[in-house]
Amino acid sequence: MLHNKTALITGSTSGIGLAAAHVLAENNCNLVLHGLMSEEEGQALAAQFSSTYGINVFFSNADLREPQAIAHFMEQAINELGSIDILVNNAGIQHTECAADFPLNKWNDIIAINLSASFHTIQQALPSMEKNGWGRIINIASVHGLVGSKNKSAYCAAKHGIVGLTKVIALECAEMGITANAICPGWVDTPLINNQIEQVAHEQATTFEDAKYKLVTAKQPLPEMADPRQIGEFILFLCSDGARSITGAALPMDGAWTAQ
Ligand code: NAD
DSSP states (O other), X not given: OOTTXXXXXXXXXXXXXHHHHHHHHHTTOEEEEEOSSOHHHHHHHHHHHHXXXXXXXXXXXXXXXXXXXXXXXXXXXXXXXXXXXXXXXXXXXOOOBOGGGOOHHHHHHHHIIIIIHHHHHHHHHHHHHHHHTOEEEEEEOOGGGTSOOTTBHHHHHHHHHHHHHHHHHHHHHTTTTEEEEEEEESOBOSGGGHHHHHHHHHHTTOOHHHHHHHHHHHHOSSOSOBOHHHHHHHHHHHHSGGGTTOOSOEEEESTTGGGO
16 A cells, blocks of 8 residues: 555554554555664664565664764765655653652653654655645554643643644645644553553552553553554554545544543
8 A cells, every 4th residue: 555655653663663564564654763772783673674575774873862863863864765755743752740840851851852842854854745736644642641640740841732733734634635644542452551550550569461451441441461563553543545534633542531
């Protein structure tokens, strides 16, 4: 379905991004893989994708806290693969602590990685999308782009911000064949949430698996975490022609969390 298209997925060395990379690669999409791993590990991952799926792959471990590193990596990726047709802003981090005690460096990192980096990648990717008259911008926000939770001030601020950014990009690109949407997942089973599970296990003197269940069911009516591949399948749908009228939306995938 995505033959001759190229997708750049930030944070695709782990979790949701890695699962989405597999789903798009299965559909013949060329890939820019990206994330915090050594150059050697990244090149090995790229080679593995390339040989398994017969696609072109470029890898970068640019630190998204650095706007200049983002500009350099995007320029390299476009030179290498021709254009970025699908941009998935997925990389993200978490830190949980009440606002009164929230460390400034954590606030700055979360805003930089979970919000500002997407503004920078969108700026870099738009010219080639506009030139081709086709593009898909998919921002992995969160249920926390729609509602708040205690101890997540920076995360909620960044995720609400990305929902706002998505709306503006959709409006500005509506006549260019480019759609922009935010996916808002509830709990997804990835390494990002392990600290939170371990904290509940410690506080309630219980097992990791029991703590995981307690964490999910505290807010989410559907009592299971999503599999990261489900987000990949949703991204694939948003890339299809059938989804061309969906733009400017914040799309919950949250087991009815925000239905309450
Ligand atoms: P993860 O920890 O498995 O992966 C995060 C990715 O981001 C990794 O590839 C990592 O290398 C990259 N990254 C982190 N800091 C970076 C930096 N400074 N520079 C470059 N890359 C960096 O996490 P995940 O759960 O797959 O999260 C992916 C996205 O989904 C995030 O935006 C997250 O907020 C969002 N999300 C996750 C959940 C969940 O329950 N896991 C729920 C809703 C939304």
